[in-house]
Amino acid sequence: MAVDRDQVLRSAAALLTRKSTATMDEVAKAAGLSRATLHRxxxxxxxxxxxxxxxxxxxxxxxxxxxxxxxxxxADAVRRLVRELQPSAALLAFLYTENQLFEGERQNEGWERLDARLTALFRRGQERGEFRIDLTPAWLTEALYGLLASGAWSVSEGRVARNDFTHMIAELLLGGALRKE
Known part of the structure; x- marks a missing residue:
């Protein structure tokens, strides 16, 4: 029987976003595999x-x-981005708590690419006078990651309606980032 790696990853992500301490046995069970198959x-x-x-x-x-x-x-681009990220927010929330991903020499270069693109978006907003200049683009990027993670956890716990995710995150971030006239 062929194993669909993408499906295994999605099953693992779904479980680990609900229970970050899940064992490999629990991950295998959630994916419908034996532990030996998962370990292969x-x-x-x-x-x-x-x-x-x-x-x-x-x-x-x-x-x-x-x-x-x-x-x-x-600001419109940030709103579109939050909407596009919503389906991945729970996975990002899990990854956000995995400190080993962000330490040492094994850090994935993909995070740097993402940070650079997000930082460029916030910098563009500052250069055009939309966003406050006393908040660095790097800080706004980190704030976005944090809000995405918090929003995902709140949705998974039932404290926030899934349909409110994009509005609540984008407006809270932008409420602090927008330049006041």
């Missing part, structure tokens, strides 16, 4: 998390492409 594809939790990281980065890059961050007002 992912040698351990670190390998699985690294594969999820690659998936998360790819989904973020696709969301950025779809959001067209260079078009129109930067």
């Amino acid at each position: 594809h992912f040698a351990g939790r670190d390998a699985l998390v690294r594969a999820l990281e690659s998936l998360g980065i790819a989904e973020c890059e696709a969301a950025l492409d779809a959001a067209r961050p260079d078009e129109g007002p930067a």
